[in-house]
Amino acid sequence: MKHFQKIWMNGKFVKFADAKIHILCHSLHYGNAIFEGIRCYNTPKGPAVFRLREHLNRLFNSAKAYQIEIPYSKEELRKATLELMKVNKVKECYIRPIVFYGAEHIGLEPEGLSVNVAIIPVVFGRYFKDKFEKGVRAKISSWCRINPLIVPPQAKCSGNYANSLLAKIEAVKGGYDEAIMQNISGYIAEGSGENVFIVRQGKLITPPVHAGILIGVTRDSVMRIAKDMEIETIIRDIPREELYIADEAFFTGTAAEITPIVEVDDRRIGDGRRGAITEKIQKKFFEIVEGKDERYYEWLEFVY
Ligand SMILES: Cc1ncc(COP(=O)(O)O)c(C=O)c1O
Numbered sequence: 289m290k291h292f293q294k295i296w297m298n299g300k301f302v303k304f305a306d307a308k309i310h311i312l313c314h315s316l317h318y319g320n321a322i323f324e325g326i327r328c329y330n331t332p333k334g335p336a337v338f339r340l341r342e343h344l345n346r347l348f349n350s351a352k353a354y355q356i357e358i359p360y361s362k363e364e365l366r367k368a369t370l371e372l373m374k375v376n377k378v379k380e381c382y383i384r385p386i387v388f389y390g391a392e393h394i395g396l397e398p399e400g401l402s403v404n405v406a407i408i409p410v411v412f413g414r415y416f417k418d419k420f421e422k423g424v425r426a427k428i429s430s431w432c433r434i435n436p437l438i439v440p441p442q443a444k445c446s447g448n449y450a451n452s453l454l455a456k457i458e459a460v461k462g463g464y465d466e467a468i469m470q471n472i473s474g475y476i477a478e479g480s481g482e483n484v485f486i487v488r489q490g491k492l493i494t495p496p497v498h499a500g501i502l503i504g505v506t507r508d509s510v511m512r513i514a515k516d517m518e519i520e521t522i523i524r525d526i527p528r529e530e531l532y533i534a535d536e537a538f539f540t541g542t543a544a545e546i547t548p549i550v551e552v553d554d555r556r557i558g559d560g561r562r563g564a565i566t567e568k569i570q571k572k573f574f575e576i577v578e579g580k581d582e583r584y585y586e587w588l589e590f591v592y
Pocket of ligand 1: 325479481501505
């Protein structure tokens with residue numbers, strides 16, 4: 289795996305090979321690590337981290353749900369992230385901040401455990417490779433999305449990804465690119481690591497928070513971009529069959545960025561190609577993250 293030289297770990301820059309944890313790490317055993325996924329893009333003004341503050345806000349909100357006290361302030365982690373980009377001379381990468389308990393004991397109760405924080409720069413291209421233009425084939429999963437009676441779906445917690453992983457494995461083994469999960473009420477929730485949008489009669493439709501989604505930073509960005517283009521977004525429940533008859537559909541996420549969905553359950557969406565509105569929003573999104581539209585500079589945290 290191609291990697292950057294340094295990882296930020298508990299306040300220090302450590303060599304990639306030295307960024308290790310103990311086998312008794314509590315969060316490894318009990319799935320309670322809290323993390324984020326962020327991207328740094330190369331722009332004409334140098335590297336810029338996309339919506340860093342919003343990602344750090346979500347990190348702290350996730351920790352709050354699990355009553356984990358992060359031993360650094362948001363400002364300290366913001367500065368550490370930017371410094372990490374400099375130390376590694378990063379032009380573009382994926383950034384994975386992670387908060388996890390130490391290995392002081394094996395009991396479930398976290399009392400007496402240390403809280404550790406790492407920020408890892410990762411070499412990362414397009415999540416869906418060449419399909420980010422031509423679109424992906426999705427399958428409704430036999431696994432339902434987690435719901436708030438069981439664990440908080442809004443928290444980006446490692447344990448939640450056991451659910452995502454089951455759905456992803458099933459979809460890929462079945463010959464599809466991605467899974468779409470319904471919630472236990474039967475409405476569309478999201479992909480294994482993405483939010484979902486459909487387009488009908490020129491309007492965007494996306495599931496609400498109560499569908500059990502992770503509130504995506506990219507989802508929020510798309511809604512703002514659409515608003516600026518005078519495209520309305522309706523937030524409401526989406527039944528499975530509405531995906532089939534949508535004019536267009538796409539995934540949003542830090543990893544997936546904006547990726548068209550061209551097929552769901554072997555049914556073509558629209559004419560089976562990236563739709564016109566998807567293309568328009570996708571193009572604007574890349575212009576923004578690559579620093580080519582000054583109106584959205586507030587979303588870019590320039591490293592230098
Ligand atoms: C389960 C899940 N839903 C949605 C998203 C999209 O969130 P964002 O756009 O903030 O990356 C992600 C990715 O972080 C995710 O893992």
